[in-house]
Amino acid sequence: MLSYPVHTFESAPAQSRPVLQQLQQAFGLIPNVAGTMAASPVLINAFIGLFERVHASSLTEPQIQTVLLTNAVTNASEWPVAFHTALALKEGVHPADVDAIRQGVLPMDVELAALSALARALIDKRGRLAESDERRFIEAGFDAAQILEVIAVVAASAITNYTSSVTRPPLETQFEAFVWHAQTEIR
Missing domain, CATH: 1.20.1290.10 (AhpD-like)
Structure with missing residues (x-):
């Protein structure tokens, strides 16, 4: 079974760091699942774009x-x-x-x-x-x-x-x- 690191702001790829900073501000922490997503800047950046739009929808x-x-x-x-x-x-x-x-x-x-x-x-x-x-x-x-x-x-x-x-x-x-x-x- 593969092991996936939980990245911190310091250990994450540079392209993932802005998202981690954004999540830190939103939640007061970097959720561990986001830390694992950070290994892939493609994944975490796709996630944050959708996340922002979902939370700006007409739903409470x-x-x-x-x-x-x-x-x-x-x-x-x-x-x-x-x-x-x-x-x-x-x-x-x-x-x-x-x-x-x-x-x-x-x-x-x-x-x-x-x-x-x-x-x-x-x-x-x-x-x-x-x-x-x-x-x-x-x-x-x-x-x-x-x-x-x-x-x-x-x-x-x-x-x-x-x-x-x-x-x-x-x-x-x-x-x-x-x-x-x-x-x-x-x-």
Whole structure:
């Protein structure tokens, strides 16, 4: 099995350093998964561009964190589940809704449930949504353009989820309370 270093600002390739600095400013730390991404300036720069646009969308931060947490659980990606649990709670997502998502069920909040269901459907169905998937989302108060925004969030989180699953970065101390383990064996 390969070993992937968790780069710091000092050890990262020069082309990755501006992104690490940006993430340090945004989160107060360089997330370990970003430290592993930094080995590839192509990957980390693609990620930050999408990350910025996702967080400038019409979706609120609690809604974005709901999608990101749902994606991490659906992709059975442990580091992102812990990270996005912490961020969802920080952004005000009700702890019961966070726990529901972590257990693979829909949150009680109607809007968050619609977002979570759509995100899971996009991943499980590889983007081939049924008309009923779209209709449920619209009936929860969203519009068609926001379906496309959720696709952008799913794409951004795929970068983090896949990188985490491949590189297995250590979990930062501040996220250890939110550790999560996949319930199924990956084949």
